[in-house]
Amino acid sequence: MKTIYFDYAATSPVRNEVFEEIKPYFSSFFGNPSSIYQLGQEAKQAIETARQTVARVLGGRTDEIFFTSCGSESDNWALRGVAEALQQKGNHIITTKIEHHAVLHTAQYLERHGFTVTYLDVDQDGLISLEELEKAITPKTILISVMAANNEIGTLQPLKEIGAIAKRHGVLFHTDAVQAVGHVPLDVEEMQIDLLSLSGHKLGAPKGIGALYIRKGTPIHPFLLGGGQEKKQRAGTENVASIVGLAKAMALAAEEMEEETARLTVLREKLINGLLEKIPHSQVNGHRTKRLPGNCNLSFAFVEGESILMLLDAAGIAASSGSACTSGSLDPSHVLLALGLSHELAHGSVRFTLGLGTTEEEVDYVLEVLPDIVARLREMSPLYEDFMKKTKEETV
Amino acid sequence: MYSQKVMDHFMNPRNMGSLAQPDGVGRVGNAKCGDIMQVELSIQDDVITDAKFKTFGCGAAIATSSMATELVKGKTIQEALQVTNRAVMEALDGLPPVKVHCSLLAEEALHAALWDYAQKNGLEIEGLEAPVEDIGDHH
Numbered sequence: 001m002k003t004i005y006f007d008y009a010a011t012s013p014v015r016n017e018v019f020e021e022i023k024p025y026f027s028s029f030f031g032n033p034s035s036i037y038q039l040g041q042e043a044k045q046a047i048e049t050a051r052q053t054v055a056r057v058l059g060g061r062t063d064e065i066f067f068t069s070c071g072s073e074s075d076n077w078a079l080r081g082v083a084e085a086l087q088q089k090g091n092h093i094i095t096t097k098i099e100h101h102a103v104l105h106t107a108q109y110l111e112r113h114g115f116t117v118t119y120l121d122v123d124q125d126g127l128i129s130l131e132e133l134e135k136a137i138t139p140k141t142i143l144i145s146v147m148a149a150n151n152e153i154g155t156l157q158p159l160k161e162i163g164a165i166a167k168r169h170g171v172l173f174h175t176d177a178v179q180a181v182g183h184v185p186l187d188v189e190e191m192q193i194d195l196l197s198l199s200g201h202k203l204g205a206p207k208g209i210g211a212l213y214i215r216k217g218t219p220i221h222p223f224l225l226g227g228g229q230e231k232k233q234r235a236g237t238e239n240v241a242s243i244v245g246l247a248k249a250m251a252l253a254a255e256e257m258e259e260e261t262a263r264l265t266v267l268r269e270k271l272i273n274g275l276l277e278k279i280p281h282s283q284v285n286g287h288r289t290k291r292l293p294g295n296c297n298l299s300f301a302f303v304e305g306e307s308i309l310m311l312l313d314a315a316g317i318a319a320s321s322g323s324a325c326t327s328g329s330l331d332p333s334h335v336l337l338a339l340g341l342s343h344e345l346a347h348g349s350v351r352f353t354l355g356l357g358t359t360e361e362e363v364d365y366v367l368e369v370l371p372d373i374v375a376r377l378r379e380m381s382p383l384y385e386d387f388m389k390k391t392k393e394e395t396v
Numbered sequence: 397m398y399s400q401k402v403m404d405h406f407m408n409p410r411n412m413g414s415l416a417q418p419d420g421v422g423r424v425g426n427a428k429c430g431d432i433m434q435v436e437l438s439i440q441d442d443v444i445t446d447a448k449f450k451t452f453g454c455g456a457a458i459a460t461s462s463m464a465t466e467l468v469k470g471k472t473i474q475e476a477l478q479v480t481n482r483a484v485m486e487a488l489d490g491l492p493p494v495k496v497h498c499s500l501l502a503e504e505a506l507h508a509a510l511w512d513y514a515q516k517n518g519l520e521i522e523g524l525e526a527p528v529e530d531i532g533d534h535h
Contacts, residue, residue: 122473153426304430323430323454332430344427344452380412380458382423382450384436 001316004362007353008202008294009151009179010320014245015204015356018156021248022206025241034227039362050247057250058196058213059187066212066230067243071178071199072102073223074212074377077234078174079106081220082143083115086172091141094171096120098129098155099147102197103176104334107145120146122338124212125287126155134165143172148180148196152335152351153286154185154295154321163192172218178202178210178267184261194218200242204356205249210243214335238270238279250279264354265295268365269353271296281387283348285336294354297322299336299345308350311373317366322349339355344383398455398488405459410466414449420516422508424527425501431457433505435465439513444468444476453532456495457502463487473510477523479503495506504528 025046031039033047047067055062065313068074083093095107097119107117113237118136120128128146137144144166149156159175174195180186181196181204188196195218209331214220214233226235253260268291272284281301300308305323311318323346331337334344341349352366378384398406418436425432426468431453447465451458456530464484468476481499485491490500514520 257437302452304453304457307406307458310455314407343430347427347430380409380450381429381452382432383452385414385434385450 001193004317004365005345005357006317006319006352006354006362006366007299008358009154009292009351009353010141011201011207012208012355014201015249016254017252018204018206018245018248019022022245025244029240034229036267043238045380046240047238047243050243053055053247053251054211054325057254058181059189061216062217063231064188064213066214066234067246068209068210068212068223068234069239070210071176071197071202071238072210074178074197074199074210075100075102075176077212077223078104078214078220079103079143079145079196081223082172082174082195082218083110084221085219086142087153087232089116090138090142092118092138092140093143093145094118094120094133094136094141095145096122096147098122098126098150098153098335099145100151100176100178103145116140122155124340125290126150126153126285126335126339127287127290128157128162130158130161130165130348133162134169137165137169137171139171141171143174145174145176148175148177148186148288149184149292149295150335151179152333153339154179154353155286156180156290159186159191159193160246161186167192179283179292182250182257185257185388187362188215195220200246200249201252203249203253204243205245209239209246211246226266228370236351242330260356261293267354267358267360269295269367270360271363272298273352274282274363276306278367278371282374283345285339285341294358296352296354297349299341299349301345301348302381302387303374304347305349305378308348308373310371312370315369315373317369322350322354323347324350397492398427398459399491401463401489402456402459402491403488405462405488407447409458409462411448411462412450413471414450415446415448418509420509420511420513422505422510422512422527424508425453426450429497431498431501433457433501435461435462435505435508435509437468437500437513439473440483442472444471444473453498453501454495456491456498459488459499460484460491460502462504464499464506468506473521474523476506477521479506481500499500 032043051105141216181198194215201207285297336346419439420437439451449461451461481503
């Protein structure tokens with residue numbers, strides 16, 4: 001059975017154009033970019049060309065782009081690198097309750113090493129309050145880290161406004177833009193972003209490649225020590241093929257963004273509205289419009305997310321959930337709880353993320369299959385039985 | 397991740413539903429940890445003649461409820477008390493480590509239903525203790 005893929009926020013297939021572009025770097029142009037002979041210099045040239053492309057797409061300068069192995073590494077580096085470099089100046093960091101664990105766990109690590117961290121609340125749509133952000137800034141604040149787009153609910157934060165606040169207070173601004181790059185417009189100049197994390201495999205480049213944008217002059221310690229790669233900031237022989245692939249994917253995404261956003265938004269709205277209409281006692285999680293074009297996250301009362309995913313899988317559909325049972329802990333998604341959802345609704349959430357390969361037929365198929373799946377699980381649910389009894393009593 | 401038997405009991409659950417007039421009802425778990433199980437039993441002359449379940453929870457929770465009710469049907473109360481979480485897990489060809497608590501929940505739900513039966517009939521069942529109100533933090 002062909003898998004109907006609705007988990008583009010988890011990862012995406014490498015695009016054909018990208019795959020064709022990077023193939024020669026596994027064989028013909030295999031040289032080490034640090035070698036002085038031609039073969040090495042050709043690889044070096046490929047990296048520098050890629051760096052120019054990435055810089056152009058983000059609106060930064062070529063010497064402000066540093067390649068890493070993934071989005072998590074970029075997040076770790078941004079927080080730890082800045083914290084170490086500025087610890088004499090201050091020990092306070094501001095972030096949010098809905099960050100990816102790559103930021104949250106790094107922030108917690110820093111708390112264990114003498115830093116204090118403010119975790120901003122979000123409203124029911126997942127947006128931070130700019131007032132609260134500004135109020136949280138103290139003379140000791142060295143860094144603000146707010147994600148561009150949330151991986152679970154797709155909510156887009158007001159980066160430009162956050163950048164302006166950070167600038168006004170002389171605080172550095174990092175954004176985890178892993179879910180946003182290639183999907184929504186970003187400009188490090190216009191948004192006054194000092195550090196930006198991104199990852200390749202969310203936009204059709206291979207897994208194992210990421211980058212950190214670091215504004216020139218930003219105090220930051222190197223992350224990996226060793227050779228002189230990436231201007232001695234991040235040692236390790238460069239992943240040449242994937243760097244080339246990342247640049248290609250970012251260039252393509254930038255070219256196609258307007259058209260693809262319009263296409264995906266139509267499909268997303270069809271999916272969200274169709275499910276809300278067909279499945280009673282359901283709700284959308286995240287902001288209805290300030291949202292990634294491909295993100296659809298809903299909660300279905302009285303049922304549990306993993307069960308839904310298993311039945312979707314049996315129907316050939318790949319999706320994900322904020323249920324505890326998919327994370328290996330008892331607690332459901334910290335993001336959904338931060339929105340104020342009950343544990344029950346957080347356990348009953350499902351995320352569909354649409355991407356390049358998503359078609360209207362696939363959306364229609366989910367709309368056809370999911371209502372029956374939820375109905376089937378509700379038949380099994382003691383919570384639904386309670387609810388029906390209560391409703392009956394109230395109407396009698 | 398799951399054995400074929402777990403998948404079978406999840407996709408085709410046995411004994412799902414409610415009884416018209418159950419002799420004992422047990423409900424355990426909470427929405428916080430994501431699993432709630434309800435077991436209903438018919439008991440005649442010390443023998444469990446029928447068992448039904450309803451479960452809010454993950455695949456393993458549904459499969460363990462299905463298997464646990466299957467295992468106790470036709471058994472005497474004392475025999476049913478031997479249906480431990482380990483027995484349920486073995487009958488399902490094992491569970492992933494993070495799902496072991498689901499089998500504990502199934503055992504608790506059975507015991508809670510038997511306790512309810514004993515309470516209603518003024519009986520004392522050897523080896524059976526009052527169910528724990530909240531076993532959300534049982535591991």
